[in-house]
Amino acid sequence: MIKHYFDEILLANGWRRNQFLDISDSGEILAIGDGTAKEAEVVHHGFAVPGLANVHSHAFQRAMAGLAEAAGPSADSFWSWRQVMYGFLSTITPEQLGYIAAQLYLEMLKAGFTSVGEFHYLHHDRDGAAYADPMEMSDRILSAAAQTGIGLTLLPVLYRYGGFGGEAPQDHQRRFIMEGDKFLDLVERLQERCNADASCVVGVAPHSLRAVDPMLLKELLAGIPADMPCHIHIAEQQKEVADCVEWSGLRPVDWLFENVPVDERWCLVHATHITESERRAIASSGAVAGLCPITEANLGDGIFPADEFLKEGGRIALGSDSNIYVSLAEEVRILEYGQRLTKESRNVLGDEINSTGMRIFSSALEGGHQALGRPGKPGLQVGGYANFVILDEDHPALLGKSARKSLDSWLFAGDNSVVKDVAVNGKLVIRDRRHAEEEAITHRFRRVMKELAAGY
Numbered sequence: 001m002i003k004h005y006f007d008e009i010l011l012a013n014g015w016r017r018n019q020f021l022d023i024s025d026s027g028e029i030l031a032i033g034d035g036t037a038k039e040a041e042v043v044h045h046g047f048a049v050p051g052l053a054n055v056h057s058h059a060f061q062r063a064m065a066g067l068a069e070a071a072g073p074s075a076d077s078f079w080s081w082r083q084v085m086y087g088f089l090s091t092i093t094p095e096q097l098g099y100i101a102a103q104l105y106l107e108m109l110k111a112g113f114t115s116v117g118e119f120h121y122l123h124h125d126r127d128g129a130a131y132a133d134p135m136e137m138s139d140r141i142l143s144a145a146a147q148t149g150i151g152l153t154l155l156p157v158l159y160r161y162g163g164f165g166g167e168a169p170q171d172h173q174r175r176f177i178m179e180g181d182k183f184l185d186l187v188e189r190l191q192e193r194c195n196a197d198a199s200c201v202v203g204v205a206p207h208s209l210r211a212v213d214p215m216l217l218k219e220l221l222a223g224i225p226a227d228m229p230c231h232i233h234i235a236e237q238q239k240e241v242a243d244c245v246e247w248s249g250l251r252p253v254d255w256l257f258e259n260v261p262v263d264e265r266w267c268l269v270h271a272t273h274i275t276e277s278e279r280r281a282i283a284s285s286g287a288v289a290g291l292c293p294i295t296e297a298n299l300g301d302g303i304f305p306a307d308e309f310l311k312e313g314g315r316i317a318l319g320s321d322s323n324i325y326v327s328l329a330e331e332v333r334i335l336e337y338g339q340r341l342t343k344e345s346r347n348v349l350g351d352e353i354n355s356t357g358m359r360i361f362s363s364a365l366e367g368g369h370q371a372l373g374r375p376g377k378p379g380l381q382v383g384g385y386a387n388f389v390i391l392d393e394d395h396p397a398l399l400g401k402s403a404r405k406s407l408d409s410w411l412f413a414g415d416n417s418v419v420k421d422v423a424v425n426g427k428l429v430i431r432d433r434r435h436a437e438e439e440a441i442t443h444r445f446r447r448v449m450k451e452l453a454a455g456y
Helices: 059-064 078-089 094-111 136-148 180-194 214-222 238-248 252-259 276-285 293-298 306-311 328-343 356-371 403-413 438-455
Strands: 002-011 014-023 029-034 042-050 052-057 113-120 151-158 200-202 230-234 266-270 288-291 315-318 388-391 419-424 427-430
Touching: 002 403, 014 403, 042 403, 042 419, 052 094, 052 266, 052 288, 052 315, 052 356, 059 078, 059 094, 059 438, 094 113, 094 136, 094 419, 094 427, 094 438, 113 136, 113 419, 136 151, 136 180, 151 180, 180 200, 180 214, 230 252, 238 252, 252 276, 276 306, 288 356, 293 328, 306 315, 306 328, 315 328, 315 356, 328 356, 328 403, 356 403, 388 403
Parallel strands: 002 042, 052 113, 113 151, 151 200, 230 266, 266 288, 288 315
Antiparallel strands: 002 014, 014 029, 042 388, 388 419, 419 427
């Protein structure tokens, strides 16, 4: 056990000064109380806040950030962007994926994320053939998380069809496609790998209603533990909604709720285009709405009705999805600013108890912990894990600010440079804005980018 001392810390019951945390070797918080720096083995100066879960990530897309920002001869959209993405991923090797993921997870830590849900669907070789070891690509993700120290919930993706109604997959989707029995074998092997590691959790991700059919979805849910995290893309684009209605007569969220027992283990990623009744169904189910504001803005998806959803008791989490820019603060900022632009008002997601930043942050803290099935209790409390971020009190964005104002100052007036130190399960993985292996990780990523981006 190691005793840590904090000048100012955001605990589950609010901001507190001069606190100690007794942290076990595994990272669990055993005790919290008043104390002095002289009593502690480790002393933290600055504003300490819980680390957040990044609930939705496609690691390989970090390498194509900025390469799809040119309009074609016709109107550009999510669907034309997807073609660029398919072309880019067609060349990535397992080694390159591992180096990209390590760079990405390093950036996530430096942005204040302490765990990530990797929505992992790059399973096969470039020609679509299965690797001799089905774990080939998954192992690269696991290794990248272990190297950087970020908590990982690995969400292998079940992707079988190219469109609603069992449409045959397209040629450029061949790296994703996996039969149901082989997919369940992969999940079982991943569980065996992660059972001994508290920082690693396994879930599943039926990619979307267009990529699985009803029978395959039913077989998947029957073949996994009842409490295993289950994530799905849903209602991201208007065309997706229209295609679902044409196929089934129902909108995507309505179809899911009529055919699947949606509960707390589910994370509905994006859920951008939903009706009032669909919104209320999600909120009352206890499922988490996985929101990725930077990516949703970049792809022109639309704006999720977060104000109404939160007032109805809905649960949200934040993700970086395409990883075009990794910033916890920016995800919060765009989420709130989208609501402001829609409603022509300010501080839409704040309430009479919490500031806007605090309400979004605390909601995403609990929702992200739930959606990723992370161990222990959420946040910094006894029974939780010591995942925390130290905000630099001497950063220009925080100078002269009280602890109570520090969170909003970071989220609305600061950037990643506000983050000074980061701990995952009690171990400092970022010290003074640097990772111990940062030079080697960035060197390998630089080499990969010279190989992959040359044709763009």
